[in-house]
Amino acid sequence: DGGITQSPKYLFRKEGQNVTLSCEQNLNHDAMYWYRQDPGQGLRLIYYSQIVNDFQKGDIAEGYSVSREKKESFPLTVTSAQKNPTAFYLCASSIFRVSNQPQHFGDGTRLSIL
Amino acid sequence: GQQVMQIPQYQHVQEGEDFTTYCNSSTTLSNIQWYKQRPGGHPVFLIQLVKSGEVKKQKRLTFQFGEAKKNSSLHITATQTTDVGTYFCAGQRYRGANSKLTFGKGITLSVRP
Numbered sequence: 176d177g178g179i180t181q182s183p184k185y186l187f188r189k190e191g192q193n194v195t196l197s198c199e200q201n202l203n204h205d206a207m208y209w210y211r212q213d214p215g216q217g218l219r220l221i222y223y224s225q226i227v228n229d230f231q232k233g234d235i236a237e238g239y240s241v242s243r244e245k246k247e248s249f250p251l252t253v254t255s256a257q258k259n260p261t262a263f264y265l266c267a268s269s270i271f272r273v274s275n276q277p278q279h280f281g282d283g284t285r286l287s288i289l
Numbered sequence: 290g291q292q293v294m295q296i297p298q299y300q301h302v303q304e305g306e307d308f309t310t311y312c313n314s315s316t317t318l319s320n321i322q323w324y325k326q327r328p329g330g331h332p333v334f335l336i337q338l339v340k341s342g343e344v345k346k347q348k349r350l351t352f353q354f355g356e357a358k359k360n361s362s363l364h365i366t367a368t369q370t371t372d373v374g375t376y377f378c379a380g381q382r383y384r385g386a387n388s389k390l391t392f393g394k395g396i397t398l399s400v401r402p
Binding site: 210215216217218219220223233265267275277278279280281282283 | 295298319320322330331332333334337339377379381389390391392393394395
């Protein structure tokens with residue numbers, strides 16, 4: 176089955192630690208996205224990538240970093256600079272076309288502070 | 290920046306009642322998408338509206354795009370417990386791959402059996 180796999184499902188971070196969330200897709204989608212979801216806040220865009228080796232900041236990129244070395248993979252690193260990292264993180268992908276395309280989401284990773 | 294608003298954030302209905310929710314944008318949109326997120330799950334794409342005044346139906350769900358392309362509505366006829374979840378609208382300002390989706394905060398629907 177084609178889809179998006181996020182791992183781990185739950186992650187705990189210690190103070191001053193960087194952690195990396197994995198996102199892999201086998202849908203052959205060009206574009207990939209990272210969102211942060213907080214209760215009552217909807218989905219806020221952190222970073223997105225429309226092509227390999229290229230990515231752009233979203234609305235709340237501070238304290239996060241990404242890489243896009245492979246089409247299938249778009250890992251997100253939550254750095255120690257992100258002072259309030261506790262949230263539900265969602266990865267999504269879509270076809271990259273001129274017309275706007277729906278996004279397909281993974282099951283998410285819940286990050287908490289120890 | 291572009292804002293997409295959904296008010297209220299929560300609504301409770303009795304099973305069998307109709308339900309309508311609205312989505313308003315601060316700017317004219319190229320298109321609007323609707324997603325549903327079940328409790329504990331991830332958002333799932335429902336529909337995309339592109340044309341001014343467009344109406345699309347999916348079984349008991351009816352979606353409409355406003356004439357000015359700045360608002361949208363979702364109407365559910367005779368709600369069922371399977372309709373429980375959070376419904377998000379998301380708008381794109383420009384037609385094109387570089388245009389980001391801006392999500393509303395969502396409306397969480399609960400249905401009393």
